[in-house]
Amino acid sequence: MTIGHSNVVEDVEAPAARTEPARLTPEEAAALARGAGLEELGVRPGLLGYAREVWSYRHLVWHLSSAQAWATNQNNYLGQLWAVLNPLLLVGSYYLIFGLLLKTRGGTSNYIAFLTIGIFVFGYSASAIIAGSRAVVGQIGLVRALRFPRAVLPISVTLTQFLVNVPAFAVLMVMIPLTGEPFSPHWLLFPVALVFQSLINLGLAFFLARVVNAARDSANLVPVGVRLARYVSGVFFSIPHYAGHGLLSAVLLYQPLAVSMTTAREALMDQYPLTWGSWVAAAAWGVALSVTGIVFFWRGEGRYGSS
Amino acid sequence: MEAADVADTTSPSVVCSGLDIVYTVFGAKQKGTDTGGELPLVERLLTKRNPVSSVRKVHAVKDVSFVVNHGEAVGIIGRNGSGKSTLLRAVAGLMPPTNGRVWASGRPSLLGVNAVLLTGLTGAKNVMIGGLALGLTPRQVRERYDDIVDFSGIGDFVNLPMSAYSSGMGARLRFAISTAAAPDILMIDEALATGDAEFQARSRDRIAEIRRDASTVFLVSHSNAAIRESCDRVLWMEQGRLVMDGPTDEVVRAYEQSHRKATA
Numbered sequence: 001m002t003i004g005h006s007n008v009v010e011d012v013e014a015p016a017a018r019t020e021p022a023r024l025t026p027e028e029a030a031a032l033a034r035g036a037g038l039e040e041l042g043v044r045p046g047l048l049g050y051a052r053e054v055w056s057y058r059h060l061v062w063h064l065s066s067a068q069a070w071a072t073n074q075n076n077y078l079g080q081l082w083a084v085l086n087p088l089l090l091v092g093s094y095y096l097i098f099g100l101l102l103k104t105r106g107g108t109s110n111y112i113a114f115l116t117i118g119i120f121v122f123g124y125s126a127s128a129i130i131a132g133s134r135a136v137v138g139q140i141g142l143v144r145a146l147r148f149p150r151a152v153l154p155i156s157v158t159l160t161q162f163l164v165n166v167p168a169f170a171v172l173m174v175m176i177p178l179t180g181e182p183f184s185p186h187w188l189l190f191p192v193a194l195v196f197q198s199l200i201n202l203g204l205a206f207f208l209a210r211v212v213n214a215a216r217d218s219a220n221l222v223p224v225g226v227r228l229a230r231y232v233s234g235v236f237f238s239i240p241h242y243a244g245h246g247l248l249s250a251v252l253l254y255q256p257l258a259v260s261m262t263t264a265r266e267a268l269m270d271q272y273p274l275t276w277g278s279w280v281a282a283a284a285w286g287v288a289l290s291v292t293g294i295v296f297f298w299r300g301e302g303r304y305g306s307s
Numbered sequence: 308m309e310a311a312d313v314a315d316t317t318s319p320s321v322v323c324s325g326l327d328i329v330y331t332v333f334g335a336k337q338k339g340t341d342t343g344g345e346l347p348l349v350e351r352l353l354t355k356r357n358p359v360s361s362v363r364k365v366h367a368v369k370d371v372s373f374v375v376n377h378g379e380a381v382g383i384i385g386r387n388g389s390g391k392s393t394l395l396r397a398v399a400g401l402m403p404p405t406n407g408r409v410w411a412s413g414r415p416s417l418l419g420v421n422a423v424l425l426t427g428l429t430g431a432k433n434v435m436i437g438g439l440a441l442g443l444t445p446r447q448v449r450e451r452y453d454d455i456v457d458f459s460g461i462g463d464f465v466n467l468p469m470s471a472y473s474s475g476m477g478a479r480l481r482f483a484i485s486t487a488a489a490p491d492i493l494m495i496d497e498a499l500a501t502g503d504a505e506f507q508a509r510s511r512d513r514i515a516e517i518r519r520d521a522s523t524v525f526l527v528s529h530s531n532a533a534i535r536e537s538c539d540r541v542l543w544m545e546q547g548r549l550v551m552d553g554p555t556d557e558v559v560r561a562y563e564q565s566h567r568k569a570t571a
Contacts, residue, residue: 023372026408029324032374033410036319040410042403060439067425067432071468142424145417145481146440147400302403 044301051294053149060148064156069163083167087123091116098236107241109271113179118235120165120172121264124194125201125257126226128161132205133222136213136304143305150304151297154205162198169194176268186267186274193263196282200256203289206297213304233258254278256285320492320523321375321398325407328368328393367393369547370407375540377412380514380524382538382555384531384562390547391527395494398525413491414442418481430456430465430472430480437481441488451487458513459483460506474501486513493517494525499533511537531559 024032033040045053073082094115098104105111135157136143136150143150173190177183212219232252239258243249252258254277262278265271368390375381383391396402398409399417424433434455438448456465459479461472469477478501485493499510514524514537528534534541534555541558543551551558 024324024374026324029322029372029374029410030408032319033322033408036322036410036412038319038322038410038412040408041400042397042409057439059445060436063432063435063439063445067428067436071427071432139425141426142436142440144396144401145424146437147414148440305401 042302044298047295047298050149050151050298050301054151054155057148057152061152061156061159064152065159065163068156068160072160072164080167083164084171087120087168087171090119090123094119094236104237104242107238110179110181110269113176113181113269114238114265115236116172116175116179117264117268118261120168121193121197121261122230122233122235122257123168124161124165125197125260126230127164128158128198128201129204129208129226130222131157131161132201133208133212133219135205135209137216137219140305150301151206151294154209154293154297155202157209158198158202158205161201162194172268181268181270184270189267189274190264193260193267193282196263196279196286197260199286199290200260200282203286203291203293204256206290206293210297210300210304214300229257234261254281256282256289259285317376319374320377320379320412321373322410323374323398323407324372324409326368326371326394326397326404326409327366327406328390328397328402329364329366329405330393330402332363332365367547368397371544371547371549372407373542373549373552375523375525377521377523378518379540380518380526380538382534382541382559383525383527383544384529384534384541384559385544385550389544391544392496394544395496395525395527399492399494411492414488415492415494416441416485416488416490417494418478418485418496424469424481426470427468429468430459430461433469433480434465434484437484438488441485441490443488455480455483455487458487458509475503475506478502479506482510482513486517489517489520490522492523492525494527496527497529500528500530507533531563534559 044050070080073080078085091112095112099111099115105114108114131138132154135153139153143153169190173187176187208218208222212222233255234252239249239253243252253262259278259282262272263282266274266278371394383394385391393402395417397404398411399415400409400411401417424437428436431452434452435445435448438451438455439445443451456462459465459476459482461476461480464472464476465480469480472480478499482495482499482502493514495514499507502510514526518524524537526534526537538555541551541553541555541562542549543558543562551561
């Protein structure tokens with residue numbers, strides 16, 4: 001358009017007296033862009049179009065997650081071994097405090113299995129929530145350099161945390177029979193419980209990633225919230241045994257993080273028979289949170305990384 | 308657009324109309340990380356301090372309009388804090404316009420000062436992730452992998468985490484990744500300044516190649532020599548406004564004269 005001509009918009013310091021081609025009006029610019037088949041930037045796509053765009057980046061999600069998961073334990077000598085050692089050490093210290101000193105084993109027949117499942121399952125949610133809240137602000141280098149649907153980030157962070165926790169789940173499957181639990185076909189439901197839990201984590205990651213991007217300060221509250229949840233979600237004590245069967249107990253028992261542990265225990269422990277209530281609740285939480293989460297996240301698209 | 312055979316080089320690839328960008332900066336401590344060295348002057352000139360919180364509004368780009376065609380190489384010059392980088396990020400679709408509209412063809416690729424994508428990961432993983440984010444398939448990335456690594460000239464370092472790279476090596480790898488995807492619009496924000504002379508020469512050749520494929524190139528640089536070598540058109544930004552838009556020689560000369568006036 002303007003090659004060969006000079007277009008002086010404002011002659012603050014530039015030499016005056018230049019040929020000045022008429023500036024395009026917004027309507028002319030829009031018509032020109034349409035005629036050339038250009039795409040408008042900074043405009044949020046429709047929800048369906050967005051979902052399709054995210055799907056087209058699934059390879060990016062996978063490579064980003066697997067690379068990050070592998071890098072998690074690379075910066076020390078024992079490397080990937082820590083993925084197994086960390087949860088084992090945690091089980092040891094929790095057993096010491098809650099099993100031997102405080103004796104919160106009430107209502108459980110196999111406390112070590114109960115505690116181990118609680119720690120490993122909750123540990124996955126805790127790390128996914130904390131990492132998920134920083135999904136956008138923590139990868140600002142990527143956000144500032146490349147254009148892709150930002151929903152890729154919370155999804156990949158959740159998947160990363162799942163992959164990081166796979167060794168812990170493997171340890172869990174070895175420990176459960178060692179604690180004296182009899183083999184059961186119900187164990188096959190454990191991966192299903194993990195799928196529901198992952199959907200719950202993903203939904204929370206969508207919500208928190210947008211909130212933290214908009215208000216950085218809130219990132220400081222996430223670890224506090226997770227710690228609080230660790231103490232009320234029944235990681236190391238049985239909720240019905242200590243909270244009774246009233247409304248409070250039901251709320252504590254059916255909040256998403258507690259329900260993830262209940263389904264895992266029902267799948268793996270003889271003491272807890274499968275109940276429809278917890279599995280339906282887990283599935284409902286998973287679907288509801290991840291669907292509302294992506295809608296919430298999508299509504300902020302275009303503002304990620306802009307401050 | 309009149310004749311089909313010249314349509315490729317005379318049709319617009321970027322249309323920018325009345326672009327305004329106002330963004331929020333949090334606290335004094337975070338500002339340095341936000342747009343590198345560009346902020347302090349902008350802030351002094353353009354922001355109102357909010358006495359209650361440390362959140363400030365920066366009006367970085369004011370009513371900028373231009374049209375760029377396929378195959379053009381456009382330099383953007385101006386003092387620190389004149390809004391060059393912000394303008395580039397808006398045209399790359401990384402920052403939403405506050406007012407006005409921007410249209411572009413295809414997927415723009417921006418090379419910033421901070422070239423590293425994921426510091427903790429190896430160069431090889433960065434090649435894969437960068438390529439996928441630019442819209443390549445995993446297979447296409449694998450096919451081009453050797454070319455990318457060869458061009459970057461970083462050798463065995465490709466299997467080390469990027470945190471071990473020098474800034475020049477990071478820039479080389481990023482440049483190689485960004486140009487491997489044959490972007491419709493390539494934007495380079497001071498990213499070549501950290502490379503050595505040999506790499507700068509090679510990247511100039513690569514930029515020329517990209518332009519021959521009818522892609523558009525934007526180059527932000529404080530080196531007028533680099534602008535003269537690579538660009539045939541220059542936009543001069545001053546305090547967020549587009550002051551002058553024209554052939555390289557004319558604009559760069561006017562820009563240099565304004566320096567002399569300022570220092571005399």
